[in-house]
Each structure stands twice: as structure tokens, then as C-alpha cells.
Amino acid sequence: MWVRIQQEPFDPGAESNAFFLTDGAAGATVTFTGLVRSTPDNPIDALILEHHPTMAKKQIERFANEAMEKFELVDIAVIHRFGEMKVGEVIVQVMAASPHRQAAFDGANYVMDWLKTDAPFWKQEVTSDGAKWVQHRKSDDQAREKWQTKTPPKQS
Amino acid sequence: MKILYFAWLRERMNKGSEDVSPPTDVATIDQLIDWKSASDESFALAFQDREIIRASIDDELVESDAKIEGAREIAFFPPMTGG
Numbered sequence: 001m002w003v004r005i006q007q008e009p010f011d012p013g014a015e016s017n018a019f020f021l022t023d024g025a026a027g028a029t030v031t032f033t034g035l036v037r038s039t040p041d042n043p044i045d046a047l048i049l050e051h052h053p054t055m056a057k058k059q060i061e062r063f064a065n066e067a068m069e070k071f072e073l074v075d076i077a078v079i080h081r082f083g084e085m086k087v088g089e090v091i092v093q094v095m096a097a098s099p100h101r102q103a104a105f106d107g108a109n110y111v112m113d114w115l116k117t118d119a120p121f122w123k124q125e126v127t128s129d130g131a132k133w134v135q136h137r138k139s140d141d142q143a144r145e146k147w148q149t150k151t152p153p154k155q156s
Numbered sequence: 157m158k159i160l161y162f163a164w165l166r167e168r169m170n171k172g173s174e175d176v177s178p179p180t181d182v183a184t185i186d187q188l189i190d191w192k193s194a195s196d197e198s199f200a201l202a203f204q205d206r207e208i209i210r211a212s213i214d215d216e217l218v219e220s221d222a223k224i225e226g227a228r229e230i231a232f233f234p235p236m237t238g239g
Contacts, residue, residue, distance in 0.1 A: 034239055049238065050163055052231055055215040056238075080238065092239050112239055118217060120231070121238025122163035133164050136235030 001068055001076050003060045005053065007083040012090050019077055019095040026074040026097035030104040032112055034092040036085050044087065044125045051082045052120035063114040067096065070110065071103040078111060082121065110147055116140040157224070159192075161202075162233035165209065168202035178224075185211045186220045188230065208235060 016031045038044045064076045074097040081091055092115070096107035123134040159176055161169045182191045189209075193200035203209060211218055212231045224230060 050166075051238070052160070052162060052212075052215075052233070055212055055231065058215050059217070116239040117236060119238045120162065120212070120233060120236055122234065123237045124163075133234070134237045136237055 001061070001064050003057055003064055003078045003080075005051065005057055005060075005080050005082065007081060009081070009085070009089060010079055010093075012093050015077075015079060015093060016095060019075070019097070025099065026104075027099050028101040028104045029095060029097045030101070030108045032092075032094045032108045033090055034112075036087050036089050036091060038087040042125075044127050046084055046086050046126040047091070048084045048124040048126060048131060049082045049091070050122045050124070051080075055120045056080070056082075059119045060111070060115060063111045063119070066114075067107040067110045071096075071098060071107040073098045073103060073107045076107055076111065078115075080115070080119070080121070084126075113140075113143045113147060117144045157227050158229045160229060160231040162231065164234055165202055165232055169198060183223055183225065184220070185213075185218060185222050185224060185230070188224055189220075203232075209233070210235065 012033045020029060036047045060078050060080065064078055067073060067076055076094070076096045079093045085091060094108045094111050096104040098104040098107065117140050124131045125134055157176060158173055160173045161171065166172050176192070178188055178191050182188055189203055189206060193203060209232055211220065211222070213222060213224065213227045214229055
């Protein structure tokens with residue numbers, strides 16, 4: 001398990017390829033990559049991410065460790081950037097490895113859902129009118145809630 | 157102890173951090189906000205929407221009734237929007 005918080009851009013493919021090689025016990029890996037987007041109804045030039053450095057690292061490490069344990073992953077790694085990034089640049093990447101595919105999907109999903117609401121990062125969207133703070137989304141809270149309320153699968 | 161401000165709270169406070177020495181009867185995050193609001197007008201304005209403001213003590217997310225005794229660093233911030 002490792003977590004990196006950095007300002008510099010990174011190559012998502014190179015990171016993913018390096019992660020594949022970490023352990024022969026993985027039969028599946030899932031890579032989630034989050035990008036800066038600009039859409040016709042919300043066009044932006046760039047994002048600026050502010051963060052709380054020590055707390056951000058600790059929180060993400062906590063979610064990654066929880067995912068390791070909960071889904072019995074072989075390994076998990078998270079890279080999250082801060083500072084200014086242009087449209088199309090990578091913000092975050094989560095890579096999960098497990099013996100079988102479902103655990104890798106779930107592990108990456110779990111870390112992203114918690115990270116969205118409980119890791120101390122704040123986005124500002126930059127447009128020609130200036131910069132404005134991104135509003136917290138209720139749907140992100142709901143996505144996180146599902147991990148708290150999910151009932152265990154029934155034994156057949 | 158040190159207080160840190162992030163995102164629009166930092167902008168409204170016009171600073172990222174400050175040192176404070178609350179009296180001993182200021183025991184919780186809520187009471188710290190009350191105490192600061194009473195003496196600092198810009199703090200009171202910045203913390204108007206206090207039900208949405210979140211806090212951490214020494215890098216741990218806490219609720220507003222959390223005890224601040226022994227805290228080294230308290231951070232205040234809006235809901236998080238990372239990922």
C-alpha cells in the first residue's frame with residue numbers, strides 16, 4: 001500500500017504498468033483515473049486544488065488500508081495531485097490489485113468514494129471570469145453512505 | 157494552539173493560520189468557534205454557515221462537540237471536494 005500526494009503531473013499509464021509488476025499474486029487489477037473536465041454547460045480553463053498536506057496523506061492512507069483489509073486486496077496505491085492543472089490533466093489515480101476482479105473493482109471504488117467526501121482537498125474552477133470554489137455534491141455523500149449501510153451478502 | 161483555515165474560509169479570514177490561547181473553559185470545537193466569534197468580527201462572518209464547516213484536530217476529522225484539550229493544531233474547512 002502506498003499513497004503519494006504531489007504537485008507534478010504524472011504518466012497514468014506508466015504508473016499503472018509499474019503497479020502491475022508489484023506482486024505475482026494478483027489475478028486482476030483495476031485502475032481508476034480522474035481527469036480535469038470541461039463541458040459545454042460548464043466550460044473551465046483549469047482547476048486549482050488546495051489541500052491540507054499532512055491530513056490528506058493520513059486520510060487517504062487510512063481509506064487504502066481499510067480497502068486492503070475489507071476486500072482482501074493484494075495491493076493498493078493512490079496518487080493525488082494538488083495545485084493548478086489544465087483540462088485533460090490527471091488529478092487522481094487509484095490502482096487496486098486482488099486475486100479476483102470484483103475485489104479490485106470494489107477496493108478502488110471504496111477509496112474513491114471516501115476520498116471524495118473525507119480527504120481534505122478543495123477544488124477551484126478557473127474560467128475567464130475568475131476562480132470559483134466547487135460546491136460539495138450530495139451525490140458524493142450518497143456514494144460514500146453505501147459502504148456504511150451495505151448489508152453483507154446472504155449465505156446461500 | 158494553532159488554527160488553520162482552508163479554501164473559502166482561508167479567503168474570508170484573509171489568512172491561512174493563526175495562534176490562539178483560548179481560556180480553559182473553552183472545551184470543544186463549538187465553544188472555540190463561539191469564543192473566537194465573540195472577539196473577532198471577521199471570524200464571526202466567515203463562520204456564519206457554521207453547520208457546513210468541518211474541523212479536524214491534529215489531522216483527525218472530528219465532530220463539533222470534540223474536546224480540544226491538548227490539541228496542537230485545529231483546522232477548519234468547508235466540505236471537501238477532492239478526487
